[in-house]
Amino acid sequence: MNITDLYKGSLEAIVLQLIRQQGEMYGYELTQKAREISGGHLKITEGTLYPLLHKLEAEGTLSSELKPYGNRMRKYYRLTKAGVQEQEKASVSLQEYIGHLQQFLNPKLA
Amino acid sequence: MNITDLYKGSLEAIVLQLIRQQGEMYGYELTQKAREISGGHLKITEGTLYPLLHKLEAEGTLSSELKPYGNRMRKYYRLTKAGVQEQEKASVSLQEYIGHLQQFLNPKLA
DNA sequence: GAACAATGCATCGAATTTCAATGTATTTTG
DNA sequence: CAAAATACATTGAAATTCGATGCATTGTTC
Numbered sequence: 001m002n003i004t005d006l007y008k009g010s011l012e013a014i015v016l017q018l019i020r021q022q023g024e025m026y027g028y029e030l031t032q033k034a035r036e037i038s039g040g041h042l043k044i045t046e047g048t049l050y051p052l053l054h055k056l057e058a059e060g061t062l063s064s065e066l067k068p069y070g071n072r073m074r075k076y077y078r079l080t081k082a083g084v085q086e087q088e089k090a091s092v093s094l095q096e097y098i099g100h101l102q103q104f105l106n107p108k109l110a
Numbered sequence: 111m112n113i114t115d116l117y118k119g120s121l122e123a124i125v126l127q128l129i130r131q132q133g134e135m136y137g138y139e140l141t142q143k144a145r146e147i148s149g150g151h152l153k154i155t156e157g158t159l160y161p162l163l164h165k166l167e168a169e170g171t172l173s174s175e176l177k178p179y180g181n182r183m184r185k186y187y188r189l190t191k192a193g194v195q196e197q198e199k200a201s202v203s204l205q206e207y208i209g210h211l212q213q214f215l216n217p218k219l220a
Numbered sequence: 221g222a223a224c225a226a227t228g229c230a231t232c233g234a235a236t237t238t239c240a241a242t243g244t245a246t247t248t249t250g
Numbered sequence: 251c252a253a254a255a256t257a258c259a260t261t262g263a264a265a266t267t268c269g270a271t272g273c274a275t276t277g278t279t280c
Contacts, residue, residue: 011238017214037214050258054259073257094215101207121266157230157232158268183229
């Protein structure tokens with residue numbers, strides 16, 4: 001069991017959370033920000049991130065816009081209106097989840 | 111995104127944690143305890159739990175003992191010596207993970 | 221006492237998720 | 251100028267997870 005494995009179920013919630021905070025983000029930026037905040041533990045691979053972003057866009061949670069940055073392109077993602085709702089639900093779920101994890105670790109505080 | 115999904119990556123750590131606290135536990139008991147502590151959110155299905163327990167036993171993290179309870183059998187699992195080490199690592203990882211999740215939710219406290 | 225829910229083990233196939241590898245191209249750094 | 255970083259993406263394999271199913275016992279309810 002690797003600490004990296006723990007993040008598996010929470011990746012989507014984290015991505016929505018980061019985009020919400022920053023307003024808009026591009027893929028590579030998400031991988032860097034996630035790594036930074038997690039103290040290096042959450043290394044989102046491309047094979048995980050891009051399919052996830054595409055799925056979220058297909059579902060109508062995210063919208064994207066290509067913007068040139070010098071000679072290369074960045075694909076910026078932001079939350080749609082529906083996405084904001086989704087993110088808010090995800091945020092509540094995350095907080096509950098954290099609370100439950102703490103219960104598991106420290107069942108005395110029942 | 112369902113709150114249940116969040117638990118995916120942390121299932122193994124939670125199972126080890128519960129067995130550590132209780133000394134020994136059988137499969138069905140684990141599903142009930144997990145559900146209870148998570149306020150009903152973590153419903154570990156049999157198709158998930160039993161393969162996981164078997165894997166952990168095959169790896170030498172858990173050992174099992176069949177004990178009769180009335181006319182039916184319960185298969186009790188406990189941590190091996192190696193399993194205790196594993197569990198301690200998992201516990202530390204879980205705490206770090208929780209800390210990181212809180213960072214994602216509340217990045218001000220950097 | 222018959223039916224149904226709960227307890228207790230388990231497997232199986234499908235679906236989903238995730239990783240590692242690979243590909244292309246530009247920009248920055250040593 | 252070569253290597254590392256930036257930036258997009260796909261693909262196939264591996265791992266995980268779910269839902270359905272199966273079997274047997276025990277407890278509850280009508």
